[in-house]
Amino acid sequence: MNQPVAHGHDNFRYDPLLYNADLAPVPAARRDWNWFNMATVWMGMVHNVVAYEAAAGLMAVGFSALQCLYIIGTAYLALCVAMWFNARSGTRYGIPFCVIIRSSFGPRGAMIPIGLRAICAIFWFSVQAYAASQALNAILSILWPGWAHLDHVVAGQSIQMWLAMAMMWALHGVIGAHGVHRIRNFELYAGPLVLVVAGVASAWAIYVCHGVGPLFDQPSQLHGTTLWLKFGSAVTSIIGIWASYAVNIPDLSRFVRSQRDQVIGQAIGLPLTAILFTPMSIFITSATVVQFGYPIWNPVDILVRIDNTALTLVGGATIIIAALSVNVAGNIMPAAYDLLSIFPRQFDFNRGSKMVLFLGIGAVPWLWFDHPENIYMVLNVIASTLAPITGIMLADYYFIRRQVLQLNWLYVFSGPYHGRNGWRMSALASMLVTLFFLYGAQIFHMSALINSMSWFVGVALSGLIYVILNYRTRNA
Structure with a gap:
């Protein structure tokens, strides 16, 4: 091993x-984010195509508009609580998730949750960027008549989409390659702008339906036990959108100047903005039922169906800004940190962000936009996979470390966080047992209730096991 420096x-x-x-x-002195910066970053991330489609798609699978609002409110309340608590360590010590996680998993064991988080971030970047590429394709089809002739299929995608994707990937690279402060400045404008345009779209929905009342007239297709099991599963799916950030929220909170700023900023940016934005997607989807006779959950499909040049240009540009907004702060930045943590001598932030762009192609995002059920399946898998990491982090920081970390020891292969040869087996055992339980329940249909509440079960079970193991053993 190289000698420490x-x-x-x-x-x-x-x-x-x-x-x-x-x-x-x-x-x-460099933690200069205030509550407004934190709020606008979250506003930019909440207003994204996947969050829109996940909320809008709830109606496509049978929920009424009112039931969708209950699902959204429950999910974001749970997320807000988890993120408030998990963000505190980042604000207090100024360190990212990939360093904090060494406290519970050890310097070598931490590579496992860091790798899982990186995979999720790269996947979400790819999906969001693909959604923006669809919007760009719709815009170019209007502005350039010859664009429609580029419809030859290559490797499962039309040439149009390959070119649109290339342009969107390049645009992400320009914005994401200039570090955290460029990202913060971009979010100052992107988040509020998307909210304004979404408000205009909601006004269109109310106009189409001649008032708010008809938006809630679509009855639920689900009843009895099926309704409640689907309700829990839907809450878990919505949590799955942000389950990765429940893990690595310190990547943002490390730049915030005080706990008060991070709490107020998140309260405004996450639950409040989400409660404003996601009902808009439900209203718009409900309006498509009134206008077209069936729910349309993909916003690009709505633009194409309406076939209005000005609306397509404005709406398409908004979708692109929304994707850029969530990707640069919510996916590129944490994935870049994860990569440079795994390969510290090969990567810095800029190289890591470029590698995220390259790896994002491998996620083949066009396979996930066929049906809303595909998105919910992926969201549930992500929520189940990351829930144990969230539970272990919370249990370690609050119950084992009592909110006190010895920073220097997080950067060496020795000391209180080293465990056995860099692996803290209590964390690994807690995660593996919890994942085995959650996925076993899904694969063998052990309990529909467990499957529908997988994120909550995963957080609680992994945290409980971790606390028990660390109270019973000296060298975890």
């Missing part, structure tokens, strides 16, 4: 495999 005022020697400038604690 000296760093810091106390001359503590950090290992180069665990430390670089991007992973170092952010000094208090």
